Amino acid sequence: MEQLFTAARTHNGWLDKEVPDSLLELALDYAKWGPTSANCSPLRVVFVRSNEAKARLGPAMSPGNHDKTMAAPATAIIGYDLDFHEHLPVLYPAADAKSWFAGNDALIEETAFRNGTLQAGYFILSLRAVGLDVGPMSGFDKAKVDAEFFVGTKIRSNFLINIGYGDSSKLYPRGPRFAFEDMARII
């Protein structure tokens, strides 16, 4: 639980330590088993690793997120696919789930955003479970990222995750969290 939750931190600086592609694949292959509604599985990920790909991502970053993103061993663009329902005949053969969504753009958007984000939560923890550190970020230009990496698809960017082995000397002080009774009640 320390590695996943209580001791893990959001990192802003990265050690010069190799992150193999195989470890990123392993983490995503764990995360994909987490539950989504009707197994809709809308999460899509682009791992930005090469200098060429980082150069395409750079102009979309907000100033405070630019340098640490360019320095990270990998940056995952977390997206969700608005065409997810096209795969439901395979992913959820028990019912005609595709027909629940086709033509209902509001339900498609809400379902893709909710379940794609849930899967991203699983992925953040599976990255930590395989020993990596993460730095998730919302500060970037989504339209620019979509135009650069998802053109010609119905995939939309959600947020970004810098991935590597964190440099603990660059951590900020940890923010407080709510007490149980300030975020929950049992009735």
Add this chain to the structure above:
Amino acid sequence: MEQLFTAARTHNGWLDKEVPDSLLELALDYAKWGPTSANCSPLRVVFVRSNEAKARLGPAMSPGNHDKTMAAPATAIIGYDLDFHEHLPVLYPAADAKSWFAGNDALIEETAFRNGTLQAGYFILSLRAVGLDVGPMSGFDKAKVDAEFFVGTKIRSNFLINIGYGDSSKLYPRGPRFAFEDMARII
């Protein structure tokens, strides 16, 4: 990893085995340490446990989700607080983060939904990590739940999670998942 991802299943039936409140509190107290943007922590949870509370929830359930929800030892109403930014001076003292949101309802909604859902993803896995099983559901009437459990607040329901010790004899066949290359690429 088996307990969190690969062996864990979405459950529809529940063993007659006591789930102490303390275990629900423990799981949420782990999950709250997961990252959110500017530590905004919008997740709010109502644990529906008593017969009286279950009777208030019942009319909001879709037919296919009603009976298993009434039978579950606990049902967590996963909500997100559209007033989350009021807490940012405490949660994120490093900057005037409250001012980034105040008056921007679209950004508030998007941020609360994204980060509240991320926290819910952490919570699903922390429930599994403390040994419990889960059955998340989107099939219910959100307006009814909001009116019954969140009236007078800016908290909105997101989805529900049945919680207990799962009855494996009532599992459906497991749905397939994408291969890595069908959901991700490395560039």
